[in-house]
Amino acid sequence: xxxxxxxxxxxxxxxxxxxxxxxxxxxxxxxxxxxxxxxxxxxxxxxxxxxxxxxxxxxxxxxxxxxxxxxxxxxxxxxxxxxxxxxxxxxxxxxxxxxxxxxxxxxxxxxxxxxxxxxxxxxxxxxxxxxxxxxxxxxxxxxxxxxxxxxxxxxxxxxxxxxxxxxxxxxxxxxxxxxxxxxxxxxxxxxxxxxxxxxxxxxxxxxxxxxxxxxxxxxxxxxxxxxxxxxxxxxxxxxxxxxxxxxxxxxxxxxxxxxxxxxxxxxxxxxxxxxxxxxxxxxxxxxxxxxxxxxxxxxxxxxxxxxxxxxxxxxxxxxxxxxxxxxxxxxxxxxxxxxxxxxxxxxxxxxxxxxxxxxxxxxx
Ligand code: F6R
Numbered sequence: 300x301x302x303x304x305x306x307x308x309x310x311x312x313x314x315x316x317x318x319x320x321x322x323x324x325x326x327x328x329x330x331x332x333x334x335x336x337x338x339x340x341x342x343x344x345x346x347x348x349x350x351x352x353x354x355x356x357x358x359x360x361x362x363x364x365x366x367x368x369x370x371x372x373x374x375x376x377x378x379x380x381x382x383x384x385x386x387x388x389x390x391x392x393x394x395x396x397x398x399x400x401x402x403x404x405x406x407x408x409x410x411x412x413x414x415x416x417x418x419x420x421x422x423x424x425x426x427x428x429x430x431x432x433x434x435x436x437x438x439x440x441x442x443x444x445x446x447x448x449x450x451x452x453x454x455x456x457x458x459x460x461x462x463x464x465x466x467x468x469x470x471x472x473x474x475x476x477x478x479x480x481x482x483x484x485x486x487x488x489x490x491x492x493x494x495x496x497x498x499x500x501x502x503x504x505x506x507x508x509x510x511x512x513x514x515x516x517x518x519x520x521x522x523x524x525x526x527x528x529x530x531x532x533x534x535x536x537x538x539x540x541x542x543x544x545x546x547x548x549x550x551x552x553x554x555x556x557x558x559x560x561x562x563x564x565x566x567x568x569x570x571x572x573x574x575x576x577x578x579x580x581x582x583x584x585x586x587x588x589x590x591x592x593x594x595x596x597x598x599x600x601x602x603x604x605x606x607x608x609x610x611x612x613x614x615x616x617x618x619x620x621x622x623x624x625x626x627x628x629x630x631x632x633x634x635x636x637x638x639x640x641x642x643x644x645x646x647x648x649x650x651x652x653x654x655x656x657x658x659x660x661x662x663x
Pocket of ligand 1: 455
């Protein structure tokens with residue numbers, strides 16, 4: 300049942316190329332975006348001015364990445380909220396807002412409550428869901444399914460990755476129907492998106508190197524992830540993967556925030572992982588990495604092939620293939636999923652069922 304892998308989490312990490320491909324093929328046909336199965340017309344989409352993304356956990360991290368992508372590609376204002384905060388916050392919603400709920404299970408109590416609250420206010424909803432026929436899928440006005448297949452491991456990997464794909468496609472579609480993207484730019488992005496599954500597969504071929512590094516850090520007490528822009532979104536998911544399956548305390552920081560407190564936590568040998576896929580921000584993140592290194596941090600970097608030569612400064616580097624700058628989360632998260640997995644295995648933990656966690660959180 301685990302397809303030759305020791306754990307479901309590793310099996311599902313390896314299922315990502317196929318899950319991405321199935322999702323892309325559903326919504327990109329003959330080089331064009333096709334959301335006919337979602338039932339959201341260009342006219343409907345064009346009337347929205349604001350998008351509110353509401354979700355929990357990793358799905359919330361997809362929302363953070365999506366905010367960067369959508370705000371960069373469109374003129375839409377994009378907010379992201381934890382469902383558990385949104386529902387009790389008296390959110391201000393108007394008819395020109397589309398609320399996007401992201402959920403693998405489609406049964407998360409807070410996300411479902413946020414959906415119902417939105418509907419009571421007469422505001423339209425679009426759900427990005429993996430489980431067909433789940434409560435959120437049944438109740439939302441529009442449903443965009445992720446085609447990840449069943450996800451068994453408690454820590455999400457392939458569902459997260461397919462949710463990202465849906466948000467990239469939704470962002471490009473919004474830009475297209477609102478006349479905010481050049482045909483040629485869109486064409487190039489659509490050519491890039493179909494290459495992502497192969498690029499993910501190529502990162503997975505190098506997993507033993509990451510295992511070797513993860514083994515060295517299996518007894519770490521703290522790990523910090525730093526990045527700017529989309530790289531910060533990647534850090535938040537990387538950090539959650541680390542702490543939930545390996546029980547190593549980890550935190551993600553926007554690299555510019557380090558100086559405002561966190562840097563006092565850096566001690567000799569503290570592992571700091573810098574994510575460097577956003578070329579216009581990398582120099583700044585690199586200088587933050589230099590700062591923690593001079594205070595004793597041990598550095599790991601995740602960067603794009605051919606972008607920087609980091610070996611002189613960083614103790615361990617993972618390069619991922621280049622892609623469109625809006626899509627880098629899909630590639631840079633793979634080594635971080637593997638880090639969480641391998642640290643957990645090295646510590647002899649129950650990778651697929653970490654303590655205290657449930658796959659679907661149906662109580663608030
Ligand atoms: C983390 C994880 C959780 C879920 C969260 C939302 O690996 O799996 O953080 O992302 O509980 O669950 P869904 O997507 O089912 O609403």
